[in-house]
Amino acid sequence: MARIAFIKVFTGLQMGVAQLSGELQRAGHQSITIFFKDYALAPDDERDQYCQSELGGAYVAARGKLVNGNLYKPFSDTEYELLIDTLRRFGPDMIGFSLCSVPVREVGQVTERVRPAFPGVPIIWGGVGPTLEPERCLAWADMVCVGECDESIVEIAERLDAGASIVGVSNIWVKQANGEIAKGPGRPLIDVDRVALPDYETSRTVWINDDRREWNVYPHSLARQYHIMTQRGCPYSCSFCIESWHQDQHGKSASLRRMSVDRVMEELHFAKERYRPLGIMFYDDVFTVNPRWLREFCPRYKEEIGIPFWCYTYPRSTRKEDIELLRDAGCVSMTMGVQSGSSKVLREYNRPVDGDLSIRAAQIVLDAGIQGLFDLMTMSEYETEETCQETFEFLLRFPKGMKTVGFYPMNLFPHYGYTLKVEAKGLKPSLTPQQYEYWHKLYFLTRTDLPRSVVRALGRSRLVRRFPRLLDPLLPDKLPFFYLDNGALDLENATLKLTDASGRMSGEEELKVPQWLRRPVQATVAEARLDA
Helix, strand or coil: CEEEEEECCCCCCHHHHHHHHHHHCCCCCCCEEEECCCEEEEEEEHHHEEEEECCCCCCEHHHCCCCCCEEECCCCCHHHHHHHHHHHHHHHEEEEEEEEEEEECCCCCCCCHHHHHHHCCCCEEEEEHHHCCHHHCCCCCCCCCCCCCCCHHHHHHHHHCCCCCCCCCEEEEEEEECCEEEEEECCCCHHHHHHHHCCCCHHEEEEECCEEECCCCHHHCCCCEECCCEECCCCCCCCCCHHHHHHHHHCHHHEEEEEEEHHHHHHHHHHHHHHHEEEEEECCCCCCCCCHHHHHHHHHHHHCCCCCEEEEEEEHHHHHHHHHHHHHHHHHHHEEEEEECHHHHHHHHCCCCCHHHHHHHHHHHHCCCCCEEEEEEECCCCCHHHHHHHHHHHHHHHHHHHHHCCCEEECCCCCCCHHHHHHHHHHCCCCCCHHHHHHHHHHHHHHCCCCHHHHHHHHCCHHHHHHHHHHHHHHHCCCCCCCCCCCEECCCEEEEEEECCCCCCCCCCEEEEEHHHHHHHHHHHHCCCCCC
Protein backbone atom coordinates (compact mmCIF):
# COMPACT_ATOMS: atom_id res chain seq x y z
CA MET A 1 0.00 0.00 0.00
CA ALA A 2 1.14 3.57 -0.72
CA ARG A 3 1.61 6.13 2.03
CA ILE A 4 0.59 9.69 1.12
CA ALA A 5 0.88 12.69 3.42
CA PHE A 6 -1.33 15.73 2.84
CA ILE A 7 -0.32 19.17 4.09
CA LYS A 8 -2.90 21.95 4.34
CA VAL A 9 -1.07 25.25 4.76
CA PHE A 10 -3.42 27.47 6.79
CA THR A 11 -6.51 25.96 8.30
CA GLY A 12 -9.92 26.71 6.82
CA LEU A 13 -12.41 24.66 4.85
CA GLN A 14 -11.02 21.13 4.75
CA MET A 15 -13.40 19.32 2.41
CA GLY A 16 -10.96 18.86 -0.47
CA VAL A 17 -8.13 17.23 1.45
CA ALA A 18 -10.60 15.19 3.53
CA GLN A 19 -12.14 13.86 0.32
CA LEU A 20 -8.80 12.75 -1.13
CA SER A 21 -7.81 11.09 2.13
CA GLY A 22 -11.13 9.27 2.11
CA GLU A 23 -10.51 8.02 -1.43
CA LEU A 24 -7.12 6.61 -0.40
CA GLN A 25 -8.49 4.97 2.72
CA ARG A 26 -11.27 3.27 0.77
CA ALA A 27 -8.73 1.96 -1.74
CA GLY A 28 -6.59 0.44 1.03
CA HIS A 29 -3.78 2.99 1.13
CA GLN A 30 -2.47 5.00 4.08
CA SER A 31 -2.77 8.75 4.55
CA ILE A 32 -2.19 11.48 7.08
CA THR A 33 -3.36 15.11 7.05
CA ILE A 34 -1.24 17.87 8.59
CA PHE A 35 -2.75 21.31 9.17
CA PHE A 36 0.21 23.68 9.14
CA LYS A 37 -0.25 27.20 10.52
CA ASP A 38 -3.33 29.32 11.06
CA TYR A 39 -4.30 32.63 9.63
CA ALA A 40 -4.58 35.47 12.13
CA LEU A 41 -7.49 37.89 12.28
CA ALA A 42 -6.49 41.48 12.99
CA PRO A 43 -7.48 45.07 12.21
CA ASP A 44 -6.26 45.96 8.76
CA ASP A 45 -4.24 48.89 10.09
CA GLU A 46 -2.15 46.39 12.07
CA ARG A 47 -1.27 44.22 9.05
CA ASP A 48 2.32 45.49 9.03
CA GLN A 49 2.84 43.39 12.18
CA TYR A 50 2.18 40.21 10.18
CA CYS A 51 2.90 38.55 6.89
CA GLN A 52 0.03 38.56 4.38
CA SER A 53 -0.95 36.28 1.53
CA GLU A 54 -0.76 37.97 -1.85
CA LEU A 55 -4.47 37.66 -2.65
CA GLY A 56 -5.58 38.39 0.88
CA GLY A 57 -7.65 41.40 1.75
CA ALA A 58 -9.65 43.11 4.43
CA TYR A 59 -13.36 42.53 4.84
CA VAL A 60 -15.69 45.14 6.27
CA ALA A 61 -16.68 44.27 9.84
CA ALA A 62 -18.86 45.99 12.45
CA ARG A 63 -19.02 49.80 12.22
CA GLY A 64 -17.20 49.63 8.90
CA LYS A 65 -13.93 48.58 10.50
CA LEU A 66 -11.59 46.79 8.11
CA VAL A 67 -10.44 43.42 9.42
CA ASN A 68 -7.87 41.29 7.65
CA GLY A 69 -8.21 37.52 7.78
CA ASN A 70 -5.25 36.52 5.60
CA LEU A 71 -2.49 37.51 7.99
CA TYR A 72 -0.04 35.13 9.61
CA LYS A 73 3.01 35.00 11.79
CA PRO A 74 6.22 33.97 9.97
CA PHE A 75 6.83 30.25 9.71
CA SER A 76 9.33 29.44 12.44
CA ASP A 77 12.20 26.96 12.44
CA THR A 78 10.45 25.10 15.28
CA GLU A 79 7.29 24.72 13.22
CA TYR A 80 9.26 23.46 10.24
CA GLU A 81 11.08 20.98 12.48
CA LEU A 82 7.74 19.73 13.83
CA LEU A 83 6.40 19.37 10.29
CA ILE A 84 9.43 17.44 9.05
CA ASP A 85 9.45 15.25 12.16
CA THR A 86 5.76 14.43 11.64
CA LEU A 87 6.41 13.49 8.03
CA ARG A 88 9.40 11.32 8.96
CA ARG A 89 7.36 9.43 11.52
CA PHE A 90 4.78 8.69 8.84
CA GLY A 91 7.29 7.84 6.09
CA PRO A 92 5.47 9.12 2.99
CA ASP A 93 5.83 7.78 -0.53
CA MET A 94 4.45 11.10 -1.73
CA ILE A 95 3.70 14.50 -0.16
CA GLY A 96 0.65 16.45 -1.32
CA PHE A 97 -0.36 20.06 -0.77
CA SER A 98 -3.97 21.21 -1.09
CA LEU A 99 -4.44 24.91 -1.83
CA CYS A 100 -6.56 27.60 -3.40
CA SER A 101 -5.12 30.63 -5.23
CA VAL A 102 -4.50 32.70 -2.10
CA PRO A 103 -1.48 30.98 -0.46
CA VAL A 104 0.51 29.86 -3.54
CA ARG A 105 3.61 31.75 -2.43
CA GLU A 106 3.44 30.38 1.12
CA VAL A 107 2.92 26.80 -0.03
CA GLY A 108 5.97 27.28 -2.24
CA GLN A 109 7.99 28.30 0.81
CA VAL A 110 6.91 25.23 2.75
CA THR A 111 7.63 22.99 -0.23
CA GLU A 112 11.16 24.37 -0.52
CA ARG A 113 11.75 23.69 3.17
CA VAL A 114 10.34 20.16 3.12
CA ARG A 115 11.91 18.91 -0.11
CA PRO A 116 15.57 18.54 1.09
CA ALA A 117 14.47 16.40 4.03
CA PHE A 118 12.81 13.86 1.69
CA PRO A 119 15.01 13.32 -1.37
CA GLY A 120 13.30 11.19 -3.98
CA VAL A 121 9.83 11.66 -2.49
CA PRO A 122 7.61 13.33 -5.13
CA ILE A 123 5.61 16.41 -4.18
CA ILE A 124 2.21 17.06 -5.73
CA TRP A 125 0.00 20.13 -5.50
CA GLY A 126 -3.76 20.06 -6.04
CA GLY A 127 -6.80 22.27 -5.63
CA VAL A 128 -8.12 25.41 -7.25
CA GLY A 129 -4.73 27.15 -7.21
CA PRO A 130 -2.83 24.53 -9.25
CA THR A 131 -5.86 24.01 -11.50
CA LEU A 132 -5.91 27.70 -12.46
CA GLU A 133 -2.13 28.19 -12.59
CA PRO A 134 -0.47 24.80 -13.18
CA GLU A 135 2.71 26.17 -14.80
CA ARG A 136 3.30 28.62 -11.98
CA CYS A 137 2.82 25.92 -9.34
CA LEU A 138 5.21 23.56 -11.12
CA ALA A 139 7.99 25.98 -10.24
CA TRP A 140 7.82 24.31 -6.81
CA ALA A 141 5.92 21.04 -7.23
CA ASP A 142 6.99 17.91 -9.11
CA MET A 143 3.45 17.45 -10.36
CA VAL A 144 0.08 19.13 -10.14
CA CYS A 145 -3.49 17.94 -10.42
CA VAL A 146 -5.46 20.04 -12.89
CA GLY A 147 -9.14 19.56 -12.09
CA GLU A 148 -10.74 16.89 -9.93
CA CYS A 149 -8.37 14.45 -8.27
CA ASP A 150 -10.71 11.92 -6.62
CA GLU A 151 -9.82 9.11 -9.03
CA SER A 152 -6.38 10.39 -9.99
CA ILE A 153 -5.04 10.23 -6.43
CA VAL A 154 -5.92 6.54 -6.19
CA GLU A 155 -4.29 5.80 -9.54
CA ILE A 156 -1.15 7.63 -8.39
CA ALA A 157 -1.09 5.58 -5.18
CA GLU A 158 -1.37 2.36 -7.17
CA ARG A 159 1.52 3.38 -9.43
CA LEU A 160 3.65 4.36 -6.45
CA ASP A 161 2.91 0.99 -4.90
CA ALA A 162 3.98 -0.74 -8.11
CA GLY A 163 7.05 1.45 -8.66
CA ALA A 164 5.60 2.71 -11.94
CA SER A 165 5.87 6.17 -13.52
CA ILE A 166 3.22 8.79 -12.76
CA VAL A 167 3.41 10.17 -16.30
CA GLY A 168 0.14 9.62 -18.13
CA VAL A 169 -2.24 9.69 -15.16
CA SER A 170 -5.33 11.62 -16.18
CA ASN A 171 -5.50 15.23 -14.88
CA ILE A 172 -1.87 15.08 -13.70
CA TRP A 173 0.88 17.28 -15.11
CA VAL A 174 4.40 16.05 -14.34
CA LYS A 175 7.58 18.11 -14.50
CA GLN A 176 10.22 15.84 -16.04
CA ALA A 177 13.98 15.83 -15.52
CA ASN A 178 14.58 17.77 -18.75
CA GLY A 179 12.24 20.51 -17.58
CA GLU A 180 9.45 19.60 -19.97
CA ILE A 181 5.91 19.09 -18.68
CA ALA A 182 4.12 15.83 -19.42
CA LYS A 183 0.41 16.63 -19.40
CA GLY A 184 -1.85 13.72 -18.60
CA PRO A 185 -5.12 13.55 -20.52
CA GLY A 186 -8.22 15.16 -19.10
CA ARG A 187 -10.51 12.97 -17.03
CA PRO A 188 -14.30 13.10 -17.30
CA LEU A 189 -16.01 14.75 -14.36
CA ILE A 190 -16.76 12.22 -11.67
CA ASP A 191 -20.19 10.89 -10.77
CA VAL A 192 -20.47 12.35 -7.28
CA ASP A 193 -22.39 9.33 -6.00
CA ARG A 194 -19.18 7.35 -6.47
CA VAL A 195 -16.93 9.45 -4.24
CA ALA A 196 -15.73 8.04 -0.93
CA LEU A 197 -16.79 9.30 2.47
CA PRO A 198 -14.50 12.20 3.49
CA ASP A 199 -11.86 11.32 6.07
CA TYR A 200 -11.80 13.46 9.22
CA GLU A 201 -10.49 10.65 11.40
CA THR A 202 -8.59 12.19 14.29
CA SER A 203 -5.98 9.42 14.40
CA ARG A 204 -4.82 10.61 10.97
CA THR A 205 -4.84 14.34 11.72
CA VAL A 206 -2.07 16.57 13.09
CA TRP A 207 -2.12 20.34 13.72
CA ILE A 208 0.99 22.55 13.92
CA ASN A 209 0.91 26.23 14.89
CA ASP A 210 2.58 28.67 17.28
CA ASP A 211 5.59 26.36 17.73
CA ARG A 212 3.51 23.46 19.00
CA ARG A 213 1.98 20.29 17.63
CA GLU A 214 -1.21 18.44 18.47
CA TRP A 215 -1.89 14.85 17.48
CA ASN A 216 -5.27 13.20 17.09
CA VAL A 217 -7.34 16.32 16.51
CA TYR A 218 -10.63 16.98 14.79
CA PRO A 219 -9.77 19.97 12.56
CA HIS A 220 -9.99 23.03 14.79
CA SER A 221 -11.66 25.13 12.12
CA LEU A 222 -14.65 22.77 12.09
CA ALA A 223 -15.40 23.30 15.79
CA ARG A 224 -18.43 21.05 16.47
CA GLN A 225 -19.74 21.13 12.91
CA TYR A 226 -19.74 18.87 9.92
CA HIS A 227 -19.12 20.42 6.52
CA ILE A 228 -20.56 18.80 3.41
CA MET A 229 -21.28 19.58 -0.25
CA THR A 230 -24.09 17.58 -1.81
CA GLN A 231 -23.34 18.92 -5.28
CA ARG A 232 -20.49 20.19 -7.38
CA GLY A 233 -21.09 23.07 -9.71
CA CYS A 234 -23.66 25.85 -9.82
CA PRO A 235 -26.59 26.66 -12.12
CA TYR A 236 -25.53 30.31 -12.24
CA SER A 237 -22.50 31.93 -13.86
CA CYS A 238 -21.28 34.84 -11.74
CA SER A 239 -18.05 36.01 -13.33
CA PHE A 240 -16.26 36.47 -9.98
CA CYS A 241 -16.79 32.81 -9.01
CA ILE A 242 -14.72 29.71 -9.76
CA GLU A 243 -17.85 27.93 -10.96
CA SER A 244 -18.08 30.18 -14.03
CA TRP A 245 -14.54 29.04 -14.92
CA HIS A 246 -15.56 25.39 -14.52
CA GLN A 247 -18.55 26.01 -16.77
CA ASP A 248 -16.25 27.44 -19.43
CA GLN A 249 -14.16 24.27 -19.26
CA HIS A 250 -16.87 21.62 -19.06
CA GLY A 251 -20.20 23.25 -19.88
CA LYS A 252 -22.83 24.34 -17.39
CA SER A 253 -24.96 21.17 -17.43
CA ALA A 254 -21.96 18.83 -17.21
CA SER A 255 -20.30 20.64 -14.33
CA LEU A 256 -23.46 20.65 -12.16
CA ARG A 257 -23.80 17.28 -10.42
CA ARG A 258 -25.68 16.37 -7.26
CA MET A 259 -25.48 13.37 -4.99
CA SER A 260 -28.51 11.20 -4.59
CA VAL A 261 -30.35 11.64 -1.31
CA ASP A 262 -29.32 8.09 -0.37
CA ARG A 263 -25.62 8.98 -0.76
CA VAL A 264 -26.04 12.17 1.28
CA MET A 265 -27.83 10.27 4.05
CA GLU A 266 -25.07 7.67 4.12
CA GLU A 267 -22.46 10.37 4.76
CA LEU A 268 -24.54 12.25 7.32
CA HIS A 269 -25.38 9.07 9.27
CA PHE A 270 -21.68 8.28 9.48
CA ALA A 271 -20.80 11.85 10.51
CA LYS A 272 -23.52 11.94 13.15
CA GLU A 273 -22.39 8.71 14.75
CA ARG A 274 -18.66 9.28 14.42
CA TYR A 275 -18.23 13.02 15.10
CA ARG A 276 -21.44 13.98 16.95
CA PRO A 277 -21.65 17.46 15.37
CA LEU A 278 -23.84 20.20 16.78
CA GLY A 279 -24.48 21.65 13.36
CA ILE A 280 -24.32 20.72 9.68
CA MET A 281 -22.97 23.21 7.13
CA PHE A 282 -24.10 22.62 3.53
CA TYR A 283 -21.55 24.43 1.39
CA ASP A 284 -23.31 23.84 -1.93
CA ASP A 285 -23.11 27.04 -4.00
CA VAL A 286 -26.92 27.03 -4.10
CA PHE A 287 -28.57 24.41 -1.91
CA THR A 288 -32.09 25.34 -3.03
CA VAL A 289 -31.55 24.67 -6.72
CA ASN A 290 -33.64 21.50 -7.21
CA PRO A 291 -37.19 21.38 -5.74
CA ARG A 292 -37.68 17.68 -6.51
CA TRP A 293 -34.46 16.77 -4.70
CA LEU A 294 -35.45 18.93 -1.72
CA ARG A 295 -38.84 17.23 -1.44
CA GLU A 296 -37.08 13.89 -1.07
CA PHE A 297 -34.26 15.17 1.13
CA CYS A 298 -36.13 17.26 3.73
CA PRO A 299 -38.38 14.63 5.35
CA ARG A 300 -35.55 12.12 5.45
CA TYR A 301 -33.14 14.61 7.00
CA LYS A 302 -35.67 15.53 9.66
CA GLU A 303 -36.38 11.91 10.52
CA GLU A 304 -32.88 10.42 10.23
CA ILE A 305 -30.46 13.24 11.12
CA GLY A 306 -32.31 15.98 12.98
CA ILE A 307 -29.33 18.32 13.49
CA PRO A 308 -29.70 22.10 12.93
CA PHE A 309 -28.18 23.17 9.64
CA TRP A 310 -27.21 26.16 7.50
CA CYS A 311 -27.13 26.51 3.72
CA TYR A 312 -26.91 28.96 0.82
CA THR A 313 -29.76 30.13 -1.38
CA TYR A 314 -30.05 32.42 -4.41
CA PRO A 315 -32.85 34.91 -5.13
CA ARG A 316 -34.08 33.05 -8.22
CA SER A 317 -34.24 29.72 -6.39
CA THR A 318 -35.85 30.90 -3.14
CA ARG A 319 -39.37 29.45 -3.29
CA LYS A 320 -41.77 29.66 -0.37
CA GLU A 321 -42.69 25.98 -0.33
CA ASP A 322 -39.05 24.87 -0.51
CA ILE A 323 -37.88 27.23 2.24
CA GLU A 324 -40.65 26.02 4.54
CA LEU A 325 -39.66 22.43 3.82
CA LEU A 326 -36.07 23.23 4.76
CA ARG A 327 -37.20 24.99 7.94
CA ASP A 328 -39.27 21.99 8.97
CA ALA A 329 -36.29 19.72 8.29
CA GLY A 330 -34.02 21.71 10.62
CA CYS A 331 -32.65 24.65 8.64
CA VAL A 332 -32.06 27.42 11.19
CA SER A 333 -29.86 29.77 9.19
CA MET A 334 -29.58 30.62 5.51
CA THR A 335 -27.38 32.97 3.51
CA MET A 336 -28.47 34.60 0.27
CA GLY A 337 -26.07 36.28 -2.10
CA VAL A 338 -27.01 39.85 -3.00
CA GLN A 339 -23.52 41.20 -3.88
CA SER A 340 -24.73 44.66 -4.97
CA GLY A 341 -27.84 46.81 -5.06
CA SER A 342 -26.81 48.32 -8.39
CA SER A 343 -28.22 46.69 -11.52
CA LYS A 344 -25.27 48.10 -13.48
CA VAL A 345 -22.72 46.40 -11.22
CA LEU A 346 -24.67 43.14 -11.19
CA ARG A 347 -24.64 43.06 -15.00
CA GLU A 348 -20.86 43.39 -14.93
CA TYR A 349 -20.83 40.40 -12.56
CA ASN A 350 -22.98 38.42 -15.02
CA ARG A 351 -25.56 38.30 -12.26
CA PRO A 352 -28.67 40.05 -13.61
CA VAL A 353 -30.93 39.73 -10.56
CA ASP A 354 -33.69 42.28 -10.14
CA GLY A 355 -33.62 44.04 -6.76
CA ASP A 356 -37.33 43.43 -6.20
CA LEU A 357 -36.77 39.70 -6.67
CA SER A 358 -34.05 39.73 -3.98
CA ILE A 359 -36.38 41.59 -1.63
CA ARG A 360 -39.20 39.06 -2.14
CA ALA A 361 -36.78 36.15 -1.66
CA ALA A 362 -35.43 37.63 1.56
CA GLN A 363 -38.93 38.07 2.93
CA ILE A 364 -39.70 34.42 2.19
CA VAL A 365 -36.71 33.36 4.31
CA LEU A 366 -37.69 35.63 7.19
CA ASP A 367 -41.38 34.68 7.05
CA ALA A 368 -40.34 31.04 7.43
CA GLY A 369 -38.66 31.91 10.75
CA ILE A 370 -35.15 31.19 9.47
CA GLN A 371 -32.23 33.41 10.41
CA GLY A 372 -31.61 35.32 7.18
CA LEU A 373 -28.17 36.59 6.19
CA PHE A 374 -26.95 38.17 2.99
CA ASP A 375 -23.62 38.51 1.21
CA LEU A 376 -22.54 41.84 -0.22
CA MET A 377 -19.36 42.47 -2.20
CA THR A 378 -17.65 45.83 -2.19
CA MET A 379 -14.54 47.63 -3.45
CA SER A 380 -15.16 46.52 -7.01
CA GLU A 381 -13.58 48.06 -10.11
CA TYR A 382 -17.08 48.85 -11.38
CA GLU A 383 -18.30 50.73 -8.32
CA THR A 384 -18.83 54.49 -8.40
CA GLU A 385 -20.52 57.02 -6.16
CA GLU A 386 -23.66 56.46 -8.22
CA THR A 387 -23.66 52.66 -7.84
CA CYS A 388 -22.97 52.93 -4.10
CA GLN A 389 -25.96 55.25 -3.80
CA GLU A 390 -28.04 52.65 -5.65
CA THR A 391 -26.90 49.96 -3.23
CA PHE A 392 -27.78 52.19 -0.27
CA GLU A 393 -31.26 52.81 -1.69
CA PHE A 394 -31.71 49.08 -2.29
CA LEU A 395 -30.71 48.24 1.29
CA LEU A 396 -33.23 50.76 2.57
CA ARG A 397 -35.90 48.61 0.91
CA PHE A 398 -34.28 45.28 1.79
CA PRO A 399 -35.93 43.64 4.85
CA LYS A 400 -34.24 44.74 8.08
CA GLY A 401 -34.39 41.21 9.39
CA MET A 402 -31.75 40.15 6.86
CA LYS A 403 -28.41 40.59 8.63
CA THR A 404 -24.84 40.42 7.44
CA VAL A 405 -21.62 39.08 8.91
CA GLY A 406 -19.64 41.69 6.98
CA PHE A 407 -18.95 42.88 3.45
CA TYR A 408 -16.32 41.19 1.32
CA PRO A 409 -13.90 42.89 -1.08
CA MET A 410 -13.70 41.94 -4.72
CA ASN A 411 -10.57 39.90 -5.43
CA LEU A 412 -8.94 39.44 -8.83
CA PHE A 413 -8.42 35.68 -8.85
CA PRO A 414 -6.37 34.45 -11.82
CA HIS A 415 -8.27 33.53 -15.00
CA TYR A 416 -11.74 34.27 -13.64
CA GLY A 417 -14.03 35.91 -16.17
CA TYR A 418 -14.32 39.02 -14.01
CA THR A 419 -10.54 39.32 -13.72
CA LEU A 420 -9.96 38.93 -17.45
CA LYS A 421 -12.54 41.62 -18.24
CA VAL A 422 -11.11 44.06 -15.70
CA GLU A 423 -7.55 43.50 -16.89
CA ALA A 424 -8.53 43.85 -20.56
CA LYS A 425 -10.13 47.22 -19.81
CA GLY A 426 -7.35 48.33 -17.48
CA LEU A 427 -9.84 49.12 -14.72
CA LYS A 428 -8.91 50.12 -11.16
CA PRO A 429 -11.12 50.84 -8.15
CA SER A 430 -12.18 54.48 -8.38
CA LEU A 431 -13.33 55.19 -4.81
CA THR A 432 -10.99 56.11 -1.99
CA PRO A 433 -10.87 54.37 1.41
CA GLN A 434 -12.51 57.46 2.91
CA GLN A 435 -15.40 57.26 0.45
CA TYR A 436 -15.87 53.58 1.19
CA GLU A 437 -15.84 54.23 4.92
CA TYR A 438 -18.85 56.50 4.42
CA TRP A 439 -20.79 54.06 2.24
CA HIS A 440 -20.03 51.02 4.38
CA LYS A 441 -21.33 52.76 7.49
CA LEU A 442 -24.49 53.76 5.65
CA TYR A 443 -24.98 50.16 4.51
CA PHE A 444 -24.73 48.94 8.11
CA LEU A 445 -27.09 51.71 9.22
CA THR A 446 -29.83 50.16 7.07
CA ARG A 447 -29.62 47.02 9.23
CA THR A 448 -30.53 48.92 12.41
CA ASP A 449 -33.98 49.61 13.85
CA LEU A 450 -33.80 53.29 13.00
CA PRO A 451 -36.77 54.49 10.92
CA ARG A 452 -36.03 54.44 7.22
CA SER A 453 -36.73 58.17 7.00
CA VAL A 454 -34.03 58.86 9.59
CA VAL A 455 -31.51 56.61 7.82
CA ARG A 456 -32.23 58.31 4.51
CA ALA A 457 -31.86 61.74 6.11
CA LEU A 458 -28.50 60.76 7.60
CA GLY A 459 -27.47 59.59 4.15
CA ARG A 460 -28.11 63.11 2.83
CA SER A 461 -26.20 64.84 5.63
CA ARG A 462 -23.12 66.73 4.50
CA LEU A 463 -21.74 66.53 8.02
CA VAL A 464 -22.01 62.72 8.04
CA ARG A 465 -20.43 62.64 4.61
CA ARG A 466 -17.46 64.60 5.94
CA PHE A 467 -17.24 62.77 9.27
CA PRO A 468 -18.63 59.20 8.80
CA ARG A 469 -17.59 58.21 12.34
CA LEU A 470 -20.43 60.31 13.63
CA LEU A 471 -22.58 57.30 12.73
CA ASP A 472 -20.65 54.90 15.00
CA PRO A 473 -22.89 55.31 18.09
CA LEU A 474 -25.87 54.31 15.92
CA LEU A 475 -24.19 51.18 14.55
CA PRO A 476 -23.94 47.78 16.26
CA ASP A 477 -20.49 47.10 17.67
CA LYS A 478 -20.69 43.43 16.70
CA LEU A 479 -22.27 41.42 13.92
CA PRO A 480 -24.30 38.21 14.02
CA PHE A 481 -22.47 34.92 14.02
CA PHE A 482 -24.30 32.49 11.79
CA TYR A 483 -22.64 29.19 12.66
CA LEU A 484 -20.49 27.55 15.29
CA ASP A 485 -17.16 27.79 13.50
CA ASN A 486 -14.30 28.41 15.93
CA GLY A 487 -16.81 28.91 18.69
CA ALA A 488 -17.90 27.44 21.98
CA LEU A 489 -21.57 27.18 22.81
CA ASP A 490 -22.57 27.96 26.38
CA LEU A 491 -26.23 27.03 26.64
CA GLU A 492 -26.63 28.04 30.27
CA ASN A 493 -25.60 31.62 29.58
CA ALA A 494 -26.85 31.60 25.98
CA THR A 495 -23.65 33.04 24.59
CA LEU A 496 -21.35 32.12 21.77
CA LYS A 497 -17.72 32.70 22.65
CA LEU A 498 -15.44 33.13 19.67
CA THR A 499 -12.15 31.28 19.81
CA ASP A 500 -9.19 31.07 17.53
CA ALA A 501 -8.22 27.84 15.79
CA SER A 502 -6.45 26.54 18.87
CA GLY A 503 -9.59 26.88 20.98
CA ARG A 504 -8.39 29.95 22.88
CA MET A 505 -10.57 33.04 23.20
CA SER A 506 -9.98 35.43 20.32
CA GLY A 507 -10.76 38.55 22.30
CA GLU A 508 -14.05 39.17 20.52
CA GLU A 509 -17.14 39.92 22.57
CA GLU A 510 -19.56 37.19 23.48
CA LEU A 511 -22.51 36.96 21.12
CA LYS A 512 -26.02 36.02 22.09
CA VAL A 513 -27.21 32.64 20.90
CA PRO A 514 -30.78 32.87 19.58
CA GLN A 515 -33.48 30.65 20.97
CA TRP A 516 -33.80 28.73 17.72
CA LEU A 517 -30.26 27.46 18.17
CA ARG A 518 -30.48 26.69 21.87
CA ARG A 519 -33.50 24.42 21.63
CA PRO A 520 -32.47 21.97 18.85
CA VAL A 521 -28.99 21.29 20.20
CA GLN A 522 -29.89 20.87 23.86
CA ALA A 523 -30.01 17.08 23.70
CA THR A 524 -26.90 16.84 21.55
CA VAL A 525 -24.83 18.98 23.90
CA ALA A 526 -25.73 16.67 26.76
CA GLU A 527 -23.86 13.93 24.86
CA ALA A 528 -21.01 16.00 23.46
CA ARG A 529 -19.80 18.85 25.67
CA LEU A 530 -17.60 21.37 23.92
CA ASP A 531 -14.01 21.39 25.02
CA ALA A 532 -13.57 25.07 24.32
